[in-house]
Amino acid sequence: MTHIHSANCQDLKAQLSNFIDGDLDDAVCAEIQRHLADCDNCRVMVDTLKKTIVLYREVPEESVPPDVHARLVKVLDLEAMKKKTD
Amino acid sequence: MKRVSTDNELVRAAQQGDENAFRELVGRYENKVYRLALKMMREPQDAEDVLQETFINVFRHLDSFRGESGFSTWIYRIATNASLMKLRSKRPIASLDEPVDVDEENLPRELMDWSATPEEMLLSHETRTQMDAALARLPETLRAVFVLRDIEGLNVEETARVLEISQANVKTRLHRARLALREALAGYFAEQMPRAGKAVTP
Numbered sequence: 001m002t003h004i005h006s007a008n009c010q011d012l013k014a015q016l017s018n019f020i021d022g023d024l025d026d027a028v029c030a031e032i033q034r035h036l037a038d039c040d041n042c043r044v045m046v047d048t049l050k051k052t053i054v055l056y057r058e059v060p061e062e063s064v065p066p067d068v069h070a071r072l073v074k075v076l077d078l079e080a081m082k083k084k085t086d
Numbered sequence: 087m088k089r090v091s092t093d094n095e096l097v098r099a100a101q102q103g104d105e106n107a108f109r110e111l112v113g114r115y116e117n118k119v120y121r122l123a124l125k126m127m128r129e130p131q132d133a134e135d136v137l138q139e140t141f142i143n144v145f146r147h148l149d150s151f152r153g154e155s156g157f158s159t160w161i162y163r164i165a166t167n168a169s170l171m172k173l174r175s176k177r178p179i180a181s182l183d184e185p186v187d188v189d190e191e192n193l194p195r196e197l198m199d200w201s202a203t204p205e206e207m208l209l210s211h212e213t214r215t216q217m218d219a220a221l222a223r224l225p226e227t228l229r230a231v232f233v234l235r236d237i238e239g240l241n242v243e244e245t246a247r248v249l250e251i252s253q254a255n256v257k258t259r260l261h262r263a264r265l266a267l268r269e270a271l272a273g274y275f276a277e278q279m280p281r282a283g284k285a286v287t288p
Contacts, residue, residue, distance in 0.1 A: 017261035040197075045268075047201035052268040053236050055208060055217060062121045068134050072116065075138050079145050080105065 008035075012042050016049055093157035101148055108148075111157070112141055118238070119165045125233045126169035128222045132176075139168040155247055162240070162248045166230050173226050200275040207278065220270035224263055231256055232263035 012035055018024050019032055036043045064072070091099075091110070099107035116137065123136035143164050151160055207213060221229060234245045235256065245260075246253045 013265075014261075017257065017264055023257075044197040044199045044201070047199065048197070048272060049264060049268045051201040051203075052264060052271055055213075055271070056221075056232075056237055056267070057239075059121075059125075059214075059237060062117065062124055064116050064120045064137070068120070068130075068137065069116065071134070072112070072138055072141060076108075076112065076141055076145060079142055083145075 009039060009042050012036075012039075013045065016046065020046070020050055020053070094153050097148065097151060097153065097157055101151075108145065111144070115158075115161050116141070119161065122162070122165050122233060122238060123169055125218075125221060125237055126166070126226075126229060127172065128218055132172060136165060136168045136172060139172075140165040143168065159244060159247050162234065162238075162244075163250070166234070166248055170226055170230065198272065198276050200272065200279070203275060203279070207275075213274070216274045217267075217271065220267050220274075223270070224266055228259050228263040228266070231259040232267070235260050236264070 012019075012032060015024065015028070015032070019029065024032070036046060091107075093111070093114070096107045096111050096114075100111060119140050120133060120137050123133035123140075124130065127133045127136060140161065144161060151157070221232070224232065230249060231245060234240045234248055235242065240248065242253050242256050242260075246256045249256070251259075
């Protein structure tokens with residue numbers, strides 16, 4: 001476990017992902033929370049990093065287009081035929 | 087009601103020559119593989135190549151699959167490797183060691199808070215294009231971790247198994263990827279709404 005000895009901005013930046021993912025122990029989280037209460041820049045950094053992840057996660061579900069699916073099936077049928085004739 | 091077969095049951099049936107079982111595996115995973123390939127490659131034609139390559143490899147090597155790591159991990163690994171191989175074959179030699187643009191040393195003096203940006207801007211086609219471009223600019227090893235972990239939703243352990251790297255390495259790469267993407271989006275939103283966002287003064 002990595003600890004933040006003095007919760008300055010640089011230390012926090014290095015631990016941001018662990019903080020967001022809940023990978024830090026309670027004492028370190030509390031220290032970060034105290035820092036965030038006093039540091040607008042770091043608070044914005046946390047909020048915008050979280051938002052970045054949310055935005056990428058909200059990518060619409062892509063389905064294989066019908067023509068791409070049809071070509072995949074064709075390629076795999078060819079493979080199956082090759083295997084049978086081997 | 088017919089019970090849904092597990093992946094491993096379908097794999098075993100396909101290994102014994104059951105073509106329907108193989109088709110079901112394809113149906114179960116083709117969207118996931120295609121989405122991963124699109125995020126890794128960006129160009130639909132390249133994504134289609136990766137899709138075909140992945141399932142041809144699955145078909146050819148299915149007999150050697152022993153189920154130690156789960157079919158899902160196995161197919162993600164094949165798809166990720168196919169993407170990385172294709173990216174490396176297309177990459178200009180000059181950018182082989184292109185560093186990721188992550189400013190880890192200095193914090194900017196002033197950060198704009200775009201975390202509460204209006205939804206219509208966040209969901210716009212232009213924003214999506216910028217997001218895809220930022221993802222495509224990431225070095226492939228960081229991109230693969232970000233796509234698997236943050237877009238596909240694999241956990242750290244699964245991502246590590248797919249990429250055959252340590253969990254600590256997954257976390258390090260993921261963090262670098264996230265910071266780089268945040269920087270890219272921050273730059274874009276700063277240009278788009280210089281007065282709409284709330285600048286924070288230290």
